[in-house]
Amino acid sequence: MGNGLLINSEPMRIPIPAMVVPLVVLLLYLFVPGLKERPWTVLRIVGVILAVIGYSTFVTARLQLGNSFAVTPQGKELVSLGLYSRIRNPIYVFVDVMIFGLVLALHLYWLFALFPVPEVGECQSVVRILMATREMLAGPARG
Numbered sequence: 001m002g003n004g005l006l007i008n009s010e011p012m013r014i015p016i017p018a019m020v021v022p023l024v025v026l027l028l029y030l031f032v033p034g035l036k037e038r039p040w041t042v043l044r045i046v047g048v049i050l051a052v053i054g055y056s057t058f059v060t061a062r063l064q065l066g067n068s069f070a071v072t073p074q075g076k077e078l079v080s081l082g083l084y085s086r087i088r089n090p091i092y093v094f095v096d097v098m099i100f101g102l103v104l105a106l107h108l109y110w111l112f113a114l115f116p117v118p119e120v121g122e123c124q125s126v127v128r129i130l131m132a133t134r135e136m137l138a139g140p141a142r143g
Contacts, residue, residue: 018059021098025051028106038107047104054098057083061090089132 029035038044064082083090103111 018062021055025102025106028108032106032108035106044105044107047101047106050101051098051105052101054094054096054101058091058094058098061094065091 061083064084065079087093103109
């Protein structure tokens with residue numbers, strides 16, 4: 001009782017992207033020529049706000065996913081609490097919000113050329129969502 005832990009609690013593991021993303025953003029800010037000298041416009045501030053909100057909710061969604069997270073679609077335990085009770089795939093949604101905010105904040109508008117039509121840019125995410133949904137509906141792997 002004296003260890004201060006909740007019943008059935010495990011040590012929290014911070015996902016690797018949670019540490020890598022801020023480091024990459026900091027390096028971009030510091031080493032992309034002319035980026036620090038650009039003015040802080042309303043659009044840039046909105047980008048920072050979107051990036052921070054997207055990043056923090058992405059990390060929250062990943063932590064809520066817990067042991068059900070897998071890089072490839074697998075029929076593991078269905079998560080229906082927290083963000084997953086409102087949004088089917090919050091990790092995909094908030095990574096997109098974060099990237100959009102970073103493009104605005106870092107003035108890397110040329111990255112929008114990679115996704116000229118939002119539907120084309122999201123095809124890969126949609127395919128992953130459909131594969132994950134199919135696996136979840138199939139249930140846990142039998143073996």
